[in-house]
Structures are given as structure tokens and as C-alpha cells.
Amino acid sequence: MKKLCITFFVLVLGMNAHAQHTHEQSDSTKRLEEVKITAIAKRKIETELKMAVSVDEFLASSDNISFIKRGAYAWEPLLNNMSTERSTITIDGMHIFGACTDKMDPVTSYVESNNLSAIDITSGQAGSLHGATVAGSIDLKRKSTPFGLEKNWSGAYQTGFEFNNNQFFNLGNLSYSSDRFVADGSMALRKAGNYYDGNNDEVNHSQYNKFNTSLGLAYKTSPLSSVRVDAIYDRAKDVGFPALPMDLWLSRAIITSASYKQLFEDGMWRVWDTKLYFNAVEHYMDDTKRPENLVHMDMPGWSTTYGLVSRANLKRGDYSAEIQLNAYDNLSIAEMTMYPQDRSNKTMFAYSWPWVTTRFAGLSVNNSWDFSAVSRLNFGGSLGWNYNYSKYVEFNRIFHPGTPREKSRLLPGLHASYQLNVHQFDFSVGTGYGHRAPSVSEGYGYYIYNSFDRYDYIGNPDLKNEISYEANASAGFRNERMGIEAKVNYFHIQNYIVGRILSLGSPMNYQSVGVKGYTSLNHARLFNVALNANYDMLQHLHWKGTLTYARATDDKNGNLPFIRPLSYQTSLHFMYGKFGIQTSLNGDFAQENYSPEYGEDPTPAYMVWNISADYTFNFTNFKAVLQVGAENLFNEYYSTYADWGNIPRMGRNMFTSLKINF
């Protein structure tokens, strides 16, 4: 299937100021470098407007990512308007699962922009390389400096201040490269207070404090092979979630891996890369700062994953392939301890994830065949085995009497696409079919409070696999001065998993109004369309625009929740010497197809205007960029369709940042 390639940035050099190395699909394997087979765009982890962005802000600039926001931190990325259960989110192919039952810690919250080099977003079944999926995959690529650069040391330092929420950040990264040894290190600190909305009212509990550091060491064991160890440590503390009745006291993640890479000079095998990984996440909520809370509750969560990912690239003539083996074992634990008002009474205890083990093993293949000068066929598939084990299955059996403790599922996936490039036009059509297993919460969750619709959610271990049938197409035109591209995709998803009100049972969390159980709809349909265009009006004046629309309905033609209304982003970029000036406009039209059944209300249209200017200068061996700007310049008061509890977004935000590269 066609890769909806938003390989934002493939350069291994990251933000370093080296001469830009382009070594995609390097035929010479003499030097050990990153070999990319499907690499299209190159972009740094920064948006047009802002050079110091968070991972979330960066993802937001992609046209098939939208976000559910519960505050200023840890946004949940939706791919093709589908929530994180339906996509695979990985870091260099490694599976990580958040430890929070309320999705306050998506995987993207455990990395930082200065230890990433790119984010690969693949839509639909074409993203099944990293495991079974419906919506697609988001792979966060870590920075890895190549061996043998001319300059041994390189690095960058970035600092800045955002005035709206007093965010102060310091990001630094340093790399060393020699013929046999490479090291990458980074450190990042962000601290922000409460932000203010468009009415200049403070949004309480929206502060955050994040520390992230990473280290990668690689050693060349032979001219064609290397070993690498990587680690990321991330800690978030005192993070407010204004849309939730509780905050985060502390979350920590340690993400480690050791890999071995072998290149081959001859034959069809090109690269073989095998990695063992381990990651552990702990997440502790805190409700003591909310006086409205009647009950004090401890809600800690832990998620531990061990895994193996082994990938081989093959190429012969016009044919190339990628084969990947994925295997992991995850243990998810989440507890609720409720304290009675009279503390002398006994505390009440339950598991919201009753020690649920998920094991997955799967083999995925992506093939691509350039069968003529203008056309290419991509096809592939995956077959996965998914196993769940609930240690304290008695919790699950309350709502599902007699449900088995263990469950195995087979998850097949297939996809194919055809690409045609004729002169300046390119077209593609594709199709896909794939299964996914229910997530831990959907299968085994127990009284997980959802503050959006204010229901307690109960998992169902007997849910059927969700089965996706998908079709997509794109058409584009490109010349030296302009480009335009339209993309559509359509998903028909059988056994679509949603929460439905249960007539039995009563809420456990005191804020909730009822109990919902995860059940399968007969089917649901999702349709996404995106239109992108860019035009270079003058040599130094560039325009870009994106228009997206999505529509999703359930089996009774009712609306599904969290579907983005018609939305747009448009930006102008002007450069003059060492000065640059950017302005952008983005917004959503009114959300008319909302879903009251899932707790949504209509959201009015909004439009936000942003502007920034930067100046680049050199001193001694350093290159520096200074940027000032404002987001939401007109201080619009708004909240989007996906803001929980309609919490208002940030009002006018002036920002400054300085980046120094050497």
C-alpha cells in the first residue's frame, strides 16, 4: 500500500549543523549508515512557525494526526481520527504502553524533541510493519549519529521562554562520532505554570514539569556491523490535567535497548538489524490538589515491556522488501485504593488493570516492486499472535461470568497499493485488510473512569477482533513552484469497539454517572480526506495550505466521537537575508456531526492566527537562531472538538527561543 509518507525527517544528523548528508538508499555499504528505503521528505522536528516545539506540537502539524487534549501536556494522538488503541505507536519499532488507565501518558509523552530525529507516520495497514493495527503506525525515530564524521563533536543547545504559561525550557544534545565509536546524548527540561485562556482567565491545574535525558552508544564491530545501546529516561512531575478530576504526581519511564546491525555488501540481503528492548513506565496520579474531590483515591499504574524487533531489508533489481519480526511481553497493572471519609474505616481496593499480560509475536513483510519506470506496486502483510492473561480474572468475571483467564487471537493483515508517476502527476490507489486485538483497557479494564462522558468503563475479554477493510487513493501534481495533493481514505471497520451503557452495575468513581461496557458495534465507517498545496510565490516567499475533513458513523448512522470537523492550516514564509518571518492561520469549522451519545456537544468554529520572526547569525564556530513570535495573536477564546470537558485552549502566547548549533 502506498506509504502516506510523512517521514518528516530522515537525516540522521538531526539538528546538527553539519553539511546535510543525504544518504538515503546508499548503494555503498562501506560506511555504516542509516539505510532508508522509503524516505521521502526531510524535515527537522520543528514546525514552519516555531523551531522549539514539543513532540505534540510537531505531530499536530501533520494532516492525519489530531489530538485529544486533557490539558497542556501529554496529548493523545489520533491517527486518521482513531484513538491510540487502533494505531501502533513505537519508538524505533519498540513497543511501549502507557501506565495510565486514563491515557494521561501516551507514548509520545515519554520522548522529547531533541532525542528524536524523525517521526514516521504510516496510514492504515501499510503501517502493520510494527504490529497489528487498524489506523496505522506512528514510529518515533531516535537520533543516531553516523560513524566517521569529519567533525568529531557536534551539538545543539536550545532555550526559550513562553509567556502565557511561563514555560521555560532548556534542551541540549551532544554527539561524538569517530570511525569506530559514536555517542549521542541529550537532556531536556521544561517547566510551565498554568496557562491563560482567551479571556485571560487562568486555567487551573495546567502546569507541568518534565525532564528527559537520553544516551546512545554505538560501536563498530567490523566494517559492516555495529552494536548500539540506547536509553531514554523521562520524568514528569506535578502535571496538571484541567479536564480530569486528578493530576499527575509523578510518572517515570525508562526505555532501553541493545541492538546489533549487520550490513551486507553483496546479494539481495542488505541490512539486518536486531534489537532487544526493555522499558518500564510508572505513573502515579494525585487527586489531593482538588478540594472538590470527596474521596481520596490512589491510582498508581505500572507497565513493563520486554521485546524483540528484528528487521531485514532486501533488494534485487526493481524489487525491494522489508521483513520484520516483532515480539513483546507487556504487563500492565493499575490499582485503585479509595479512602473512606472516616479514615478509620477500611480502605477499598480494586484493580483497574488486574495484572494483564499481553504477548505478541508477529511477522510483517512489506514489498515494493518498480515494475516500470513510472509505476510501482507495494504489497505486504502481517500475521500476528496476540495472547492475553489476566492474573486476577475475578475482577473481569464480575461483569463477564466465566470468562477465560487466557485468550489467544490471530491477527492477519494484508495490504496492496499501486503508484503511478506520469510527468508531474502522481496517483495511487490502495487497499488493506487487517485485524486488531482489543487493548488492555478494552479487554480487561475495570471501572476506568472516563471524565469525558463521565462513565466508568468495563472491559470485555470476549470482544471479537476489530476487522478493518480499507481503501485509499491519492492524486497529486508537482512542479518547481507549486504542488498540490489530495488524499482520501475510507475504513469500514467490523466489530468496532466502543463503550455502551450497561443496564447492570453502578458507578464506582464518585464523579461518574453510570457504567459503560466495551462492546462491538456491528460496524463503523470512517472517511478522511486531506488536501495539501504549496506555492512559491517569490523565490523567498512560500505559501502552504492544508484542508482536512473527516466523517465517521456507527452502524446506525450515528456519529462517532472525536472526529475532526473541516479544518485548515495555512502559512506564509518569507525569508530576507538572515531574517525569516512566518505567519500561519489554523482553525476548525463548527463541529456539526457531534455525538451526544458519547458525551459530545457541538463545538463552534474557531480560527487562530500565529506569527513569528527569526534571525540567524554566526559567531566563531557557532550558528545561532533567535526567534520571537506569538501564537493565538488575537487572543481567541476557543476549545476544540477534542478538548475534554471543553476546557479552553491557550490564549495569546508570546514565545522566544534561541538555538545554538555547533
Added chain:
Amino acid sequence: MVKGMNMKTLKFYTIVLSLAVASCTKDKTDYEAEIDTVVTEYDEFKEAVAIRSEGYDVSIEALNGAFYKGYNEIRLKITNSQTNEKADASAVTFLPIKTDAEGSKFSCPHLYDLVSRPDDSYFSGYSVFTDESSTNGSWELYISFTIAGRTYAVKQNVSVQEQANKNLNMTTFTGKDDEQYFIALVSPQRPKVGENELVAGIYKFNKPINPPSGDFPDLSQFSYTEVSGYTLQLDPRMPEPSMGNHSSPNNKDLTQQGDGLYHGLVNYTMTGNWTLNFIMLNQKGQILKGTVVPDDFTPGVEGVKSELHIDILF
């Protein structure tokens, strides 16, 4: 030099990482211990009282070797004091009598004619003590048995202890039919989160028609029976105000089974204080006791209990 530094960095990070990996900030709850510590479990039959009478030893065994307020299963053994062999006894009867401070005498639900279990060499029965022994009242067991045509009668003071396990609580009440009823929980002694088979005994005091006569005890004054064909409707809820009248799904009302006891299903969604709200129906489906409890979610308000309920804790 550079490499050396990096090796040091590597070592440093390895140590930091292993520390970080090894230690969680907060400990996980030891769930087994969580549900373990609360209840006193009675799992072994031990001798609770021994009586020697005219060449025979009568031994009554109960769980934990003690009698508690509530339901007590008993096993009675009779041995020949000389030979220490099992005596060939029959017609074994059992009657608990409580004497209060004023000297009035009462009994409690019990099985009068103990059932012979020849394979296990004991006689089986039960007693539902309605009070613990105290200065206001003491309990005495009246036992009789027949060996070789001769009837022996013995009595013995026993101590009834406070029920330490709230899951074996009991309640006494007068039904709408003006009869006195007793409901005693039998099982589970140690509930778990999830589905539990709930077993209770329901007993009725047979009101004497005539005043006491003859030698004490006059059995007609102390007659209790297991009621049959009743239904005990169940609505378990957490009374704690912060739980807002929380309940659980998939419970099953208690109905009588072959062992004479009433069996049903209760689901506990979490540990803590629970109230078993009951409505007792007779054979004709008429309510004898109990009220429907509200099922709305009322955070911050202590749950309303049925007029017929038993509190448990686990």
C-alpha cells in the same frame, strides 16, 4: 581519552539505569495480603468442648475449636472412656440453652436430632448462637444419646465467643407474619473480589402453643426449624458515603438447596465495607421482611440500607 570518558559515562549510566529499573517509586499493593489480613478464617474442626459422663466421652468439635456468635457447624463424637473406641450411639440430640441475668431461658436455631455420619464416625449438626457469652447470659448444651437401649443425658456450660469474622454475621428479626426469624451467613468466610457463592441459613422459631411443662427442658418451648421454600432477594451495596451507594452486577438471589441452606451469588467489586441488603419472601412470594433500597448513585451520602440487611467486611 575520549573513549575512556565515554566508558565511564557508560558505566555511570548503567548504574543509574539499573537503579531506576530496580526501584519503583511506590510499591504495588500486595493483593493477596490485602484480602487476607481482614478475616479470621475458620478452617479446621477442633474439639471445642469435652464432656465425660458415665463411662462415655462426648466431644463436640467446631471450627477453630470454639463456638462463635452466628452459624456453627458441629461434629459430635462419643467414645467409650475405657476402650477409647467409638461408642455405638444412636438418637443423639443437641439443645443449646441460654440463661440470661434474670434467669429466663432461651434457645437459638439448632439441629436437635443430630445426623449420624457413620463413615466419618461423628454426628453432624449446627447451632446458630444468637449472643456471645457474657455476664448477661451463659450458654449450656443439653445432649442426650442412647447406647445399648440406655439413654444418657449430659449438659455442659460452654463459652460462645464474639464473631470475629464479619462475613459470618447474623441477624434476628420478626417478620410480617409475626414470626421470629434468624438469618445467619455460612459462607464465604473469606470473600474474594469477584463472584462468591453466598450461603445463609434461614431459621424460624416455632412459637410454643402451650406453657412449659414437665422436666426442663421442654422441647416444645425451644423448637426451631429451617424454613423451606423461601427466597432471599439480594442487593449488595457499599454503604460508605464516598462510594455513593455502589453496587455490583450479576448477583443471584438465595434459594434453598438440598442441604437446607440458602444459596445465591454475590459479586464484590472491590474490598471494603459491604452491606447485603435482603428482602425475604415466603413460599407464596409475599414479603416477610426487607425493603427495596434506592439504586441511584448518591455520592457523598451514606447508602440507605434495607430494613433487613447484614454488614460484612473484607
